[in-house]
Amino acid sequence: MKPPARTPARKPAARKPSGPRRPATGRARTAGVGASISKESAEARQFTVDADDDGIRLDRWFHRHLPDVNFNLVSRWARTGQVRLDGKRVGPGDRIVAGQTIRIPPADGDTDRPAAKPAPRTLSEDQVAFAQSLVIHKDRAALVINKPPGLATQGGTRTHAHVDGLTEALMYESPVRPKLVHRLDKDTSGALLLARTPGSAAYFSKRFAGRSAKKIYWALVVGVPDIYSGLIELPIAKQPGTGGEKMHVDKENGQPSRTAYQVIERAGSRAAWVALQPFTGRTHQLRVHLAAIGHPIVGDGKYGGPDAFLTGTISRKMHLHARRLKIAHPDGPAIDVIADLPEHFADSMEQLGFDLSLGDAAFADDGPPPATREVKKQQAKAHAKTLRKERRGERRSRSAPAKPSGKPKAKSAGTAGKPRPAKPRTAPKTGPRKP
Numbered sequence: 295m296k297p298p299a300r301t302p303a304r305k306p307a308a309r310k311p312s313g314p315r316r317p318a319t320g321r322a323r324t325a326g327v328g329a330s331i332s333k334e335s336a337e338a339r340q341f342t343v344d345a346d347d348d349g350i351r352l353d354r355w356f357h358r359h360l361p362d363v364n365f366n367l368v369s370r371w372a373r374t375g376q377v378r379l380d381g382k383r384v385g386p387g388d389r390i391v392a393g394q395t396i397r398i399p400p401a402d403g404d405t406d407r408p409a410a411k412p413a414p415r416t417l418s419e420d421q422v423a424f425a426q427s428l429v430i431h432k433d434r435a436a437l438v439i440n441k442p443p444g445l446a447t448q449g450g451t452r453t454h455a456h457v458d459g460l461t462e463a464l465m466y467e468s469p470v471r472p473k474l475v476h477r478l479d480k481d482t483s484g485a486l487l488l489a490r491t492p493g494s495a496a497y498f499s500k501r502f503a504g505r506s507a508k509k510i511y512w513a514l515v516v517g518v519p520d521i522y523s524g525l526i527e528l529p530i531a532k533q534p535g536t537g538g539e540k541m542h543v544d545k546e547n548g549q550p551s552r553t554a555y556q557v558i559e560r561a562g563s564r565a566a567w568v569a570l571q572p573f574t575g576r577t578h579q580l581r582v583h584l585a586a587i588g589h590p591i592v593g594d595g596k597y598g599g600p601d602a603f604l605t606g607t608i609s610r611k612m613h614l615h616a617r618r619l620k621i622a623h624p625d626g627p628a629i630d631v632i633a634d635l636p637e638h639f640a641d642s643m644e645q646l647g648f649d650l651s652l653g654d655a656a657f658a659d660d661g662p663p664p665a666t667r668e669v670k671k672q673q674a675k676a677h678a679k680t681l682r683k684e685r686r687g688e689r690r691s692r693s694a695p696a697k698p699s700g701k702p703k704a705k706s707a708g709t710a711g712k713p714r715p716a717k718p719r720t721a722p723k724t725g726p727r728k729p
Contacts, residue, residue, distance in 0.1 A: 333695055337400040347391035349569055352377075352384055363398075363635070372399065417463050425463035430485070431631045435494035435624055437464055437472050440633040441486045447477040457486065464488065475499045476507075479578065481593075484511070484616025485633040497624045502575070508620040510657050511570040511580060512635070514613035514642060515589040516602060518566040522557040526583040530576045540596065541578045543586050551576045553583045556656045562645040565592060565604060569617075569656030580614065592642070602657025607645060609638035617653070 341698050346681045347355055352372075356363050368386045371377040377384060390396070417425075431438035439457070441447070461471040464496040472488035475498040489495035529548025533540045552573040560566045566589070581597045584590055590598025595614035603610055620630040623713040632654070635643065643650060 309354070315535055339398050339401065341393050341396045341398075343390050343394045343396065344493070345392045346491045347390065348493070349389055349545055352379070352388050353386040353398075354392055359396075360678070380626070393699050417460070421460065422463040425460040430633060431629060432466075433623075433625075433629075435490055436498065436629060437488045437490060438629065438631045439486050439488070440621065441478055441481040441483055441616075442466055443481050443636055443638070445473060446480040447486065450556075453480075457488075461488065475573075476502045478616055479581075479614075481612040482614045482616065483633070483636045483639070485509075485619040485631055486616070487619060487621065487629070496623055498533055498621065505573060505575075506622065508618070508657075509572060509616060510618040511572070512615045512639075512653060513568050513570055513580065513584065513590040513619045514639075515566050516564075516592060516598065516604065516647075517589050518560045518563055519555070519568075519587065520559060524555060526553045526555065526587060527551070528583060529588055530579060530582055541576070541582050543582065547574055550574065551579050551583065552656070553580060555584075558652055558656055559648045565646060567643070567646075567648050567653070569653065571657050609636045613639050613642060615639055633671075661662050 312373050341359070343355070344345050347358065349360075353365055353368050356365075356368050365386065371382070372385050377397045379388070379390060380394050381397070385606065396714050425439075428439040429437055441457060446453050448458045449456045458474060461473075464472050468490050470491065472490050473492075473495045475487060478484065478486050487498060498507075504616075511656050526545045526633055528551060529545055530541050530551045531548035532538045533542040553635035554571045554573065556569045558567045558569055568584075570584075572579055576582075578597070581591055581594050584595070587595040590602040591612060591614050592602060592604055592608065593610055594602045594614070615635055616633060618632050619634075620628055620632070622628050634640075635650075687694065
């Protein structure tokens with residue numbers, strides 16, 4: 295008899311670890327609000343919100359400082375709780391405040407695309423030296439350059455040399471390029487402001503849009519205005535058929551435009567040196583306004599035609615210069631800079647015998663500050679209320695019976711002494727009376 299077969303002894307089953315498994319991708323993972331975070335969270339990056347980013351959306355902050363992190367990834371981080379603001383969950387559209395701490399996952403393996411490499415240097419040493427030679431004011435928030443004539447502010451069709459293309463040379467110690475917040479025409483020289491941080495760019499843009507920035511221009515004009523000081527108020531619109539490259543006065547469809555001017559000196563009846571202060575910022579506003587009153591800027595053939603050029607040795611370049619710029623500063627005292635004249639303008643001034651020391655006295659008084667949006671709303675409401683009261687008074691006077699004046703009306707010569715004809719009497723109505 296065969297002995298019974300022995301069954302092999304079973305090995306005890308291996309116990310599973312009680313702790314949570316680490317994700318295969320190595321990313322930090324949270325299970326919800328207040329959940330513990332795996333060891334990878336120790337490598338999480340933390341950033342402090344600067345004053346320049348105060349009040350912006352979280353996704354906008356990523357666009358400024360971490361452009362390699364796209365919106366879809368920010369949304370996923372926010373949805374899964376991997377991005378935190380002061381330790382709390384936050385959405386991509388939530389506003390952030392200066393001083394808050396933003397915590398995001400580690401850099402390795404967290405982005406959908408590789409981090410953007412810094413752009414290679416594209417400017418030559420001569421271009422860098424040229425751009426930096428234009429700087430006349432520099433601080434933490436802003437740069438002001440003295441733009442030469444012939445250099446465009448921004449690029450366009452067949453325009454390769456421009457200020458915007460030189461901003462790489464104006465970074466200095468800042469990690470970001472300065473940003474243009476207003477413009478000058480290609481042939482206009484003078485003070486041009488660039489913001490050095492995103493926050494200051496928003497600040498200065500509001501000042502230019504709100505017309506609180508003070509800009510004083512110098513110009514040589516053909517002839518001499520009859521009135522030495524005045525305000526030009528002529529609406530401006532794009533001239534049809536020019537592709538928007540030329541403006542003209544359009545009293546029906548134009549946008550309101552105002553320019554104050556003062557004649558500083560005159561060269562007989564040949565030319566005049568004027569100071570200009572625009573209160574609106576329409577395209578080619580100063581050039582259109584001066585041509586419209588019959589005194590085009592010297593050298594401005596676009597709006598003055600052949601009459602815009604003086605005979606003799608006076609330069610044929612345009613004589614319009616942004617002399618002074620005064621604007622509030624986000625950190626301290628206002629910026630107030632003066633830009634020297636370009637060579638051709640200075641030569642023309644000398645040939646015409648003008649004294650440069652007289653120019654800066656024009657518009658020296660700042661005058662009352664421009665009305666804010668709230669003040670304008672209140673003024674509009676008060677004006678509308680006054681109109682309603684006047685209309686009520688007109689309606690009452692129409693509906694009220696005329697009061698006798700107390701004096702007999704004078705009879706006309708043709709009816710004097712003639713009796714009025716008697717009105718015919720109608721027969722009384724007959725019929726049964728009502729009970």
